[in-house]
Amino acid sequence: MPETNRQIVLAELPHGSRSPAHFRLVAGERPRAGEGEVVVRTRYVSLDAANRAWMQGATYRSALNAGQVMAGGALAEVVESKTPELAVGDLVFADTGWQDYAALPGKRLTKLPRMEPLTHLLSVYGVAGLTAYFGLLECGRPEAGETVVVSAAAGSVGSIVGQIAKIKGCRAVGVAGGAEKGRWLTDELGFDAAVDYKAADFKKQLREACPDGIDVYFDNVGGDVFEACLFGMKTFGRIACCGAVSQYDGEAPRHGPRGVPGLIVTKRLSLRGFIVSDFDDKRTQALADLQSWVASGQLKVQEDVIDGLENLPQALVGLLHGENRGKRMVRV
C-alpha cells in the first residue's frame, strides 16, 4: 500500500465561474486509523452540482474554505479498521473528499453491498437515483396521465426523474441544452418530448411540449427555466425544488423568478425543497423499486466515468457546463 495520499485542495474560493486553476494537487501522508476509525481507499468520486454550491457558503453543510481538501462523496473500500462495524474490504459511501485515502469514524458509515457494476452504487442506487425517486414521488406526487417536466434532464438526477415519470404513467418532458441531448432523451430514454433551454424559442417549445400545462415540475436549475415553468403550471401543480445550478456560478444572489408569490396563490401551487437524506426512513422501499425497474429494463442507467484523480477539477467544471449525460464520476 503506498504511503502517499494524493489530495486535491481548494487553492482559492471562486467568486464567479470556477476553473481547474482554483484547485491544486498536493501529496500528503496516508492517514492511520485511530480508535473507532477506518481508513478507506477512494474508488469512485461522485461529481455533483452541489459541490459548487458548497464553495459559496453554508448550505445544509458548512462552507468550504481555501486550503481544505475539496469535499465530495465517494464509493470507497476499507483498507484499515479499528472499529467492529467494518472490516477490510468492505465498501462504503463516504465523504472522503478528493483524495486517495481518508480516515473516518466508523460509526457514521454504512456498508454497501458488492454488485456489478460497482458504479451503480453511485448512480441509480446512490444519491442521484434516490434524489430523483424521493423528489418526484414524495414532493411532486405525480398521478398517471399528468405532465411532468424536469430540468437538467440529461443529468444524473433528471435522466432518472423522467424515466420514473414514464413508469408512473405520466407524460415526461425534459428540459436540456441543445438538440442532441433532446434527441437522446426522447430516442434513448423514452421521454415524450424535450425542450432546448438554449434555443431562442424556448418558451414556445415548452408550451408546445405541455399543451395542457404542467402538473409537476422537478427543478434542478432555478432562474429563467424555473420562471418559465412557473408560468406554465396548472392549478394545484407541484414543484419539487432540488437544486439551483443556474445560480451557483453567480457573484451575489440575483433577483428571483417573477410570479413569486403571485402565481403560487392564484394557481394554488405547492413548492417543496428537499435533500435526499430527508427521506432516509424510506430508503429500503426506494432501492427495491429502483432495482426492480432496472432489472425489468424500464429504467436505463446512464453513467459517465472519467479516469484519474487529477482530472476531478476539470470533470466538475465540465459538469457545471452541462457536458455530462447521466451520472458523472471519477475512477481513482
Next chain:
Amino acid sequence: MPETNRQIVLAELPHGSRSPAHFRLVAGERPRAGEGEVVVRTRYVSLDAANRAWMQGATYRSALNAGQVMAGGALAEVVESKTPELAVGDLVFADTGWQDYAALPGKRLTKLPRMEPLTHLLSVYGVAGLTAYFGLLECGRPEAGETVVVSAAAGSVGSIVGQIAKIKGCRAVGVAGGAEKGRWLTDELGFDAAVDYKAADFKKQLREACPDGIDVYFDNVGGDVFEACLFGMKTFGRIACCGAVSQYDGEAPRHGPRGVPGLIVTKRLSLRGFIVSDFDDKRTQALADLQSWVASGQLKVQEDVIDGLENLPQALVGLLHGENRGKRMVRV
C-alpha cells in the same frame, strides 16, 4: 322597494395605482328574478385586496373589464325568490358586485344564520376568518412553541392569523406599517412582537423579533417582506401564500424575491398557495372553532365599517394603502 339600482361600474382599468376616478356611479333598473333566481338587496359589501387583483387579469376568476359593475362579495338579503331553496328575508353571501340589487341563480347561494352583529358574517365567520384559519392551520401547520410571522398583520386576515397562532401556543409576530399599528397588535390583540416594514431597520427588527428564526410565515404581501422572511426561515419552515398585495399596483410583473428557489432547497421549505374555497369540506369544523374562540374571548374581532355605497371606491383605495384595521366593509 325602490325601482332604481345604484351601481358602481369600472370606468377604466387602472394601469398603475387605482383611484376613485377609475369608477363611476350609475343608476340602473332593479332586476327581476327569473326562474330559479333570487333578487338580493346588498347589505354589507366586503372590501378585499383581491378586488384589485381581479382588475389585473385572470386569476382564479375571469378578469374584470371596463364598463362592468365592479365585482365584490357582499352580505345580502333575499327580496324576491323564484327558487324553493331560498325565501324572502333569507341572508346569503353572494358575489353581488357593487350595487344595491343583484339577480342571481338560487342554487349557487348558501343561506347564512342570522346573528348579532351581522357584520361578523363578513369578518371572523366570513372569508377573512376562514382564510386565516385554513391558511395558518392547513398550509402553515404550526406547532406549539414555534414562531409564526404574518404580514399585513393589522388587516382582516392577518389580525386573526396572529391570534390563532397564540391560541395554538405559538409566538406571534406581526408585520405592519407604522409603530401605532404595531402597538395595537401587541397591546390589544396579544401579538408577542410587531415589526414595522416601513422602518429603515425593518430587517433588523424582524431578526430581533424572531431570534430563533421563523417556522411559519403567512404571506399576504409578497415583495420585499416576503424576501426578508424567506431569508429568516428555519429549516423545514412553511410559507402559506395567501396574497401579494404589494404587487397588485405595479405595471408589469416585477422580479421575484431573491433566494427562490435556492433557499427553498437548502432550508427544505414548503410553500403552498391557497384560496379559501379550497377547504370548503372543512368549513363546519372551522366555524365551530372560530365561534368557540370568539365566545371565550380568546379571539377579538376587529371591524372597520364605512357607510354608503358611493364610498366604496375610496374605501378600496384606502384598504390598498393599508389604512384599515381589521375587516373593512361598506354598509349599503
